Amino acid sequence: MPSELGDSAKLPSLTSTSRRVVAVISNELSSFEYGIAAAIFAIPPDRQEPWYEFRVAAEDPANILAVGGIRVQAHGGLEELEQADVVIVPGWADPTMPPSRRLAEAIAAAHARGALALSICSGAFVLAEAGILDGRQATTHWSRTALFAERYPRVTVLPDALYVDEGSVMTSSGGAAGLDLLLHYVRGRHGTRMANLIARQLIVPPHRQGRQVQCVAQPVATRPTDRLAAVVDWMAEHYREPLSVRELAARAMMSERTFTRRFRQATGRTAIDWLINLRVERAKIMLEESRLSIDGVALETGFADADALRHHFRRSTGVSPRHYRGHRGGEPAGSTA
Numbered sequence: 607m608p609s610e611l612g613d614s615a616k617l618p619s620l621t622s623t624s625r626r627v628v629a630v631i632s633n634e635l636s637s638f639e640y641g642i643a644a645a646i647f648a649i650p651p652d653r654q655e656p657w658y659e660f661r662v663a664a665e666d667p668a669n670i671l672a673v674g675g676i677r678v679q680a681h682g683g684l685e686e687l688e689q690a691d692v693v694i695v696p697g698w699a700d701p702t703m704p705p706s707r708r709l710a711e712a713i714a715a716a717h718a719r720g721a722l723a724l725s726i727c728s729g730a731f732v733l734a735e736a737g738i739l740d741g742r743q744a745t746t747h748w749s750r751t752a753l754f755a756e757r758y759p760r761v762t763v764l765p766d767a768l769y770v771d772e773g774s775v776m777t778s779s780g781g782a783a784g785l786d787l788l789l790h791y792v793r794g795r796h797g798t799r800m801a802n803l804i805a806r807q808l809i810v811p812p813h814r815q816g817r818q819v820q821c822v823a824q825p826v827a828t829r830p831t832d833r834l835a836a837v838v839d840w841m842a843e844h845y846r847e848p849l850s851v852r853e854l855a856a857r858a859m860m861s862e863r864t865f866t867r868r869f870r871q872a873t874g875r876t877a878i879d880w881l882i883n884l885r886v887e888r889a890k891i892m893l894e895e896s897r898l899s900i901d902g903v904a905l906e907t908g909f910a911d912a913d914a915l916r917h918h919f920r921r922s923t924g925v926s927p928r929h930y931r932g933h934r935g936g937e938p939a940g941s942t943a
Contacts, residue, residue, distance in 0.1 A: 617845030625658045628666045628690035629733070632664060634699035635672040639726045643696045645870040646788040649805045665709055673699075679880065684712040696784070701750050710736040712892060723775045729779045734758040745770050746776040768781030783880065785810060789918045798890040833858045834872050839907050840878070845884040851877055885909060886922045893931040900927050 627647040648660035663686035670678040693716050713736040717723050725733050730746040740760040751765040769778035769787035778787035793801035837858045855865035870878045885907045892903045904915035919927045
């Protein structure tokens, strides 16, 4: 089973000459899902660094009407896919109606040539029709996973995943999860700093792991209550310290039992898990941008030692700190480990 990081670390980084993203659209396009793709790939997050050339392709380029009455003009027809480095399908209006053979073959040809294929929500049906999901894991919107599994038995459907990274093919569930997938893609190709920069611009969480349930019976608050919010903010500033549940509960002016219960209700995880995630995210940045040894990174991010960092880092990302640095950062100074 691939990790959330998937095989993207094995793929070569994009260069200044391999940055063309082509979004494949069709009539009754979801403007939200299309907007996610455009927000990530068409708007440079840092004006000082080169970004992507964003193109739009359609079988009928002049006649695309999005949901809500917005008319979209594509740059060209399916010939756009011939020069694509990344192909993204931002949804598909009616999954019960497969895409044309011509469209499926154009996507299959682009992928066979080496283009990365991404889908948002029901766009996975188009990738599956192209045959590039055969023998792989994938996901789509929870309301359509049964239909997807029935129609494409060669694909292993993960109905509870937010997104699935299979290296050269990535799929996401509902629309907002497409944003999680694309931030995951940016993080894998361009590093945590760039993904966090985009997340701040869009005012969204910088990272949600792919293997989370798509829907829950009782939604939880996205922002903790005032007393918990103060503790969460304080944790973000003091993550290097050896914090305990007892100390955090005291800061929230609650009993440990009440604090533990309310923290989980508000955030979906325990306070200690939240703290460890803060440390891992900071470790990612340091591995990418500093030359500290693994021992040094562990010390600077609040882990007891390098072994603790390795354990939690691998559990979170699926790879070791050394492997992560080798694909996203510079060589460390001093010990490697």
